[in-house]
Amino acid sequence: MKLTINGEPREVAVNDEAATVADALDALGLGDARVATALNGAFVPAPSRADAALSPGDAMEIVAPMQGG
């Protein structure tokens, strides 16, 4: 499925018919990573990732703690 992941257009290997945010994280190798997610600008809490359905063209943000002041 064509998605925008962290601002970059990507082809992500998930089922076009029934993909979720959780599936996309798995496909990107981040299934076990400590990250937070947003879909089209809205926060998707971890317990809701398996229910957050993806459509082609969706924008997903995947963030982690980084250097900050």
Place this chain on the structure above:
Amino acid sequence: MPVFYGTEVASPLMLGTAGYPSPRILADAFRASGAGIATVSLRREAGGGQDFLRLVEGLGVRLLPNTAGCHTAREAVTTAHMARELLGTDWIKLEVIGHADLLAPDVFQLVEAARALSGDGFKVFPYCTEDLSVCDRLLDAGCEVLMPWGAPIGSGLGLNNLHGLRALRAAHPDVPMVIDAGIGLPSHAAAAMEMGFDAVLLNTAVARAGDPVAMAGAMAQAIRAGAAARAADPMEPREMAVPSTPVLGKAFLS
């Protein structure tokens, strides 16, 4: 030691985690500083996030995530929710930037975001100006800590508006206040503590010093000195000289 939202922290020094020459120097600087709180941001995971998380969780300090770089209340609120989930803390350093060159807070969006987040159970640490009416609105919005800037982020200019900061401190003597941003030298940090602020949050002054670990130690000493001076009730300055040596008993020699 400062108490934020009912939690006492180990030190009045809060230290940022950005811009150090290496992870090792970051860790050594934290040890030298004795800081009780480390600030972190949330950024797109590009491979380094997991290592960084291990590094900061190994510092043995409390983590305070920020919403740095957010320009709208909506962005900041979403970022705060992501941070709460990731780090398991309801503390959030709320930044909503209004001006790109000065990194000045957008105080209107800030108050809006502070109200929304306080309603969602967050304990908000707002990066704000020293404007009294803005600070009053932040308190009304549910903030129990204020973090007025000393000067623009990363500028190292120190405390730009001494009168405004004194007025704010005097207006709300019981509200924990942190000078956030603008500190360049230990003397700036000491001055903030002498004025009665509860803590100082700084980053660039340590991270970009030639020797960050030595500067972290210098900041810790300055903050300790400033706090001790405040507790010792400093003398009032005056315009005219007053001899400190007694006049009585001086020999008549002319």
